[in-house]
Amino acid sequence: MINILFAAPPERWDFYADALHEALDAAAITACLSQDLPPEDVDYIIYAPNGPLRDFTLYTRCKAVLSLWAGVEKIVGNDTLTMPLARMVDDGLSRGMVEWVTGHVLRHHLDIDRDIHRRPGDWTPRIPPLAADRPVTILGLGTLGLECGKALAGLGFPVTGWSRTTKEVPGLTCLHGKDGLGEALKTAQIVILLLPDTPATENTLNAETLSMLPQGAVILNPGRGPLIDDDALLAALDNGHIGHATLDTFRIEPLPEDDPYWHHPKVTVTPHIASETRPGTAARVIAENIRRSEAGEPLLYLVDREAGY
Structure with missing residues (x-):
């Protein structure tokens, strides 16, 4: 069982939950996806920079942080985030x-x-x-x-x-x-x-x-x-x-x-509407990156910390 923490604003849970469960099932990933998991049990974090999570030091088992946003400027400089960070690039x-x-x-x-x-x-x-x-x-x-x-x-x-x-x-x-x-x-x-x-x-x-x-x-x-x-x-x-x-x-x-x-x-x-993350396509990118990580393959869209993106 893979434990996945959804660390975006709580009101986004209903927006993403079904799409994420569907994408994980399609990728044959058996997972516990939750908004509330003990930090020491978390394997992956699905993350949005406007969510509540700021300190990553307690997530000692976490293999990667998978952002729902294309931009990572609000998180790339966080010194507590030492695990791999992938940004969102999806067709939608x-x-x-x-x-x-x-x-x-x-x-x-x-x-x-x-x-x-x-x-x-x-x-x-x-x-x-x-x-x-x-x-x-x-x-x-x-x-x-x-x-x-x-x-x-x-x-x-x-x-x-x-x-x-x-x-x-x-x-x-x-x-x-x-x-x-x-x-x-x-x-x-x-x-x-x-x-x-x-x-x-x-x-x-x-x-x-x-x-x-x-x-x-x-x-x-x-x-x-x-x-x-x-x-x-x-x-x-x-x-x-x-x-x-x-x-x-x-x-x-x-x-x-x-x-x-x-x-x-x-x-x-226009009110920041040019390109919104869409649950269906974004969920498939998240699931694919978890599948790749579990298979020992390189993550897609890995952030270069020095370049800042």
């Missing part, structure tokens, strides 16, 4: 991100907001450019960035991907490093931020890098709030250099009611 999460990104890229590309607010009698014609004439840059070429890049390239957009290290992706122009960042930004009419939240990525978009973008460029941030210098972005929106920002993640969530993003005419706020 990837597809959700692709759909959010593709939807908002097309919204801005086709200037749908303008039509939504068109007044009666306004029959002013316009011809949007084709996708081939709308360069898009994705900052971050992890799993989510790659999937979004492939989807947009499939629609005909010229896609440039930037990462901190060298990558090669068929159909995408791939750049890396500090010099590559400037190159990736200078032609980008739409920029999508999908970098992890680490000290090295904080304020990737700041006054200097925003100025590298073409006049009227649009920014989409479904990645992490700290990737953007908020004051610099607001200034660039106010002076017209940036045409619009659609933001799904913020430094403080929920976004405070008095935050200027709520009230800015060139900002669209």
